Amino acid sequence: MSQPDPRLAQTFCGMSFASPLILLSGCVGFGEEYTRIEGFSNRDCGAICLKGTTAAPRSGNPPHRIYETSSGMLNAIGLQNPGVDHVIQNILPELDFNETRFIANVSGSTLEEYREVTRKFNDSPIDAIEVNISCPNVKAGGVTFGNDPDMSAKVVEACREVTAKPLIIKLSPNQTDIAGNAAGCIEAGADAFAVINTLMGMAIDIENRRPYIGNNQSGLSGPAIKPIALLKCHQVYQVSKAHDIPIIGQGGITNAVDAIEFLLAGASAVGIGTALFYDPLVLPKINQGILDYMHRHKIQCITELTGTLQLNSADSVLTGTGCSC
Amino acid sequence: MASPSYSANKSHRNTIFVVDAEILRHEVYPGHQHILRVQAEDCARQARPGQFAHLTVDRQRPMRRPISIMRASPDQGWVDFLYKVAGEGTRLLSQRKAGETISVMGPIGKPFTVKEKKPLLIGGGVGMPPMICLAEALRRQVDVQPLVILGSEIPFPFDSKPSQLMLQGMPDGVIGGMPLLEDWGIASRLASLQGYPGCYEGYVTDLAKHWLEALSADQRAQVGVYACGPEPMLRAVVNLAREYQLPVQVSLEEFMACAVGGCAGCVVAVKAEQGVAMQRVCVDGPVFDGLRVY
Ligand SMILES: Cc1cc2nc3c(=O)[nH]c(=O)nc-3n(C[C@H](O)[C@H](O)[C@H](O)COP(=O)(O)O)c2cc1C
Ligand code: FES
Numbered sequence: 001m002s003q004p005d006p007r008l009a010q011t012f013c014g015m016s017f018a019s020p021l022i023l024l025s026g027c028v029g030f031g032e033e034y035t036r037i038e039g040f041s042n043r044d045c046g047a048i049c050l051k052g053t054t055a056a057p058r059s060g061n062p063p064h065r066i067y068e069t070s071s072g073m074l075n076a077i078g079l080q081n082p083g084v085d086h087v088i089q090n091i092l093p094e095l096d097f098n099e100t101r102f103i104a105n106v107s108g109s110t111l112e113e114y115r116e117v118t119r120k121f122n123d124s125p126i127d128a129i130e131v132n133i134s135c136p137n138v139k140a141g142g143v144t145f146g147n148d149p150d151m152s153a154k155v156v157e158a159c160r161e162v163t164a165k166p167l168i169i170k171l172s173p174n175q176t177d178i179a180g181n182a183a184g185c186i187e188a189g190a191d192a193f194a195v196i197n198t199l200m201g202m203a204i205d206i207e208n209r210r211p212y213i214g215n216n217q218s219g220l221s222g223p224a225i226k227p228i229a230l231l232k233c234h235q236v237y238q239v240s241k242a243h244d245i246p247i248i249g250q251g252g253i254t255n256a257v258d259a260i261e262f263l264l265a266g267a268s269a270v271g272i273g274t275a276l277f278y279d280p281l282v283l284p285k286i287n288q289g290i291l292d293y294m295h296r297h298k299i300q301c302i303t304e305l306t307g308t309l310q311l312n313s314a315d316s317v318l319t320g321t322g323c324s325c
Numbered sequence: 326m327a328s329p330s331y332s333a334n335k336s337h338r339n340t341i342f343v344v345d346a347e348i349l350r351h352e353v354y355p356g357h358q359h360i361l362r363v364q365a366e367d368c369a370r371q372a373r374p375g376q377f378a379h380l381t382v383d384r385q386r387p388m389r390r391p392i393s394i395m396r397a398s399p400d401q402g403w404v405d406f407l408y409k410v411a412g413e414g415t416r417l418l419s420q421r422k423a424g425e426t427i428s429v430m431g432p433i434g435k436p437f438t439v440k441e442k443k444p445l446l447i448g449g450g451v452g453m454p455p456m457i458c459l460a461e462a463l464r465r466q467v468d469v470q471p472l473v474i475l476g477s478e479i480p481f482p483f484d485s486k487p488s489q490l491m492l493q494g495m496p497d498g499v500i501g502g503m504p505l506l507e508d509w510g511i512a513s514r515l516a517s518l519q520g521y522p523g524c525y526e527g528y529v530t531d532l533a534k535h536w537l538e539a540l541s542a543d544q545r546a547q548v549g550v551y552a553c554g555p556e557p558m559l560r561a562v563v564n565l566a567r568e569y570q571l572p573v574q575v576s577l578e579e580f581m582a583c584a585v586g587g588c589a590g591c592v593v594a595v596k597a598e599q600g601v602a603m604q605r606v607c608v609d610g611p612v613f614d615g616l617r618v619y
Contacts (some may be wrong), residue, residue: 033587066590
């Protein structure tokens with residue numbers, strides 16, 4: 001069983017990641033789905049984020065749930081999941097924790113639900129907990145919490161109270177001051193950030209005069225969002241670096257160049273989601289591409305790359321206050 | 326809610342193959358229909374009727390397109406698809422030429438399972454391919470006498486020929502069949518509202534009714550219905566099956582992203598013991614019990 005090159009390995013919030021590549025929540029079910037594909041191995045990634053999980057089972061949104069757009073896709077799954085108890089009792093025991101790290105992705109409609117689901121995962125073999133305060137596809141909780149800095153901090157605080165496992169906060173790009181929000185989350189006990197979740201969007205079938213997506217509005221992912229994601233990642237890094245809080249950069253990464261951009265912008269690890277839909281065998285290719293780059297730049301360990309971006313002199317744009325016109 | 330449908334022994338692993346497949350042939354038929362043949366050995370060897378493959382259409386498109394397998398040659402390693410240009414993705418696919426490669430990921434999904442002696446296969450439009458695939462598999466089974474009814478409102482992607490295989494209950498003049506099926510010794514008849522020669526002028530379900538009515542009660546007890554096609558047709562087929570109390574399996578379509586069960590983007594509402602479950606068309610289907618989806 002081949003493992004990624006050791007130069008790609010790192011310790012992330014105490015967990016050993018074999019690769020900086022993290023499979024993103026909602027794209028890979030509960031960790032076993034992609035193994036149907038010959039040549040795909042969970043060992044090629046550092047960790048897998050499981051599908052967003054809530055206290056009770058959720059059947060999700062009506063179809064259609066996905067739609068292709070220019071260089072991206074819209075989704076409104078609506079957090080379909082079998083509920084935290086089922087995940088812990090029936091799914092986690094089936095996972096092979098020798099292959100990679102598994103990270104739970106927690107969602108809720110109330111503070112209490114976030115706390116409850118996190119508490120349950122804390123008493124499970126899961127390696128870490130990602131708190132999704134940025135789901136654009138549910139009516140209560142999700143992004144409505146994530147776009148409100150006070151609520152964001154309260155969710156983090158509630159989860160922090162009930163777990164000692166690494167707590168990764170997944171931030172929404174659908175807010176004005178992502179860096180300010182991140183600062184509040186750090187104070188409330190965040191161990192790491194995932195930046196960014198999907199951007200809210202829509203597509204319309206002009207013949208029927210209806211949105212293609214059953215839920216009307218939906219989340220945009222894929223290459224279309226990469227430039228936005230990259231900037232948000234860099235903005236969060238401005239506040240997180242002083243606290244040694246690592247970032248899983250994500251949004252539209254499809255190849256090694258994209259991945260390296262995020263690492264330079266401040267990410268310690270990078271997420272792969274939508275790219276798998278086009279190329280399910282992309283993981284070893286990106287691992288190799290990063291290694292080639294490291295070799296060319298005489299870098300011995302992946303961690304040496306993080307945040308090594310050299311800014312041009314006008315850095316005010318990056319704090320969100322400057323004008324780029 | 327659909328729980329992951331894998332087992333503790335991880336038997337689901339390594340069942341789908343991804344390959345850069347050479348296009349061997351790409352033929353165009355009237356009504357923007359295309360038949361695509363690719364060299365994809367593992368997929369060809371494992372393919373079962375009702376399964377599909379997930380194809381890249383163009384480097385610029387972030388998503389693949391799920392397309393039903395029409396035929397597969399385990400010996401020669403090719404797989405045939407029939408599709409109709411329905412949007413930008415299939416339009417781009419239709420421009421790919423023989424000699425070029427596309428990425429083929431398959432076979433995917435739960436296949437049809439036939440238990441009856443008299444399977445009735447109904448395919449409408451781009452729903453024809455799985456029926457042809459199923460017919461080819463049934464061809465090798467002794468004692469099974471399938472009937473294939475195909476419907477289309479655009480010219481059929483083959484030249485129909487008068488069938489030599491006699492059938493009970495066919496209205497006068499309904500003699501046209503698909504030559505390939507005829508070669509396999511499988512009876513077929515065609516239906517269309519367009520008045521094509523030799524075709525039944527009406528719906529596939531009305532033609533099926535003629536046949537069912539001509540069967541004895543004993544014969545009818547051996548019928549099972551298998552269908553793929555546009556939603557209104559599938560609804561009508563399931564209603565027909567209800568009326569005659571026949572088992573019915575339907576193959577469904579939905580937009581797909583991952584096609585391996587990872588995103589829950591392709592779900593359909595399925596009646597289950599406790600209420601309705603949202604099941605994934607890609608891996609829980611695409612073949613479902615018709616009585617549970619319509
Ligand atoms: C189909 C789909 C479902 C998703 N479900 C979740 C989810 O349950 N929880 C979550 O935190 N993010 C979810 N996301 C967001 C992704 O995890 C990721 O943050 C986003 O898609 C950006 O990365 P990408 O462009 O590489 O896909 C989902 C994304 C997609 C495309
Ligand atoms: S397409 Fe992703 S679950 Fe079916």
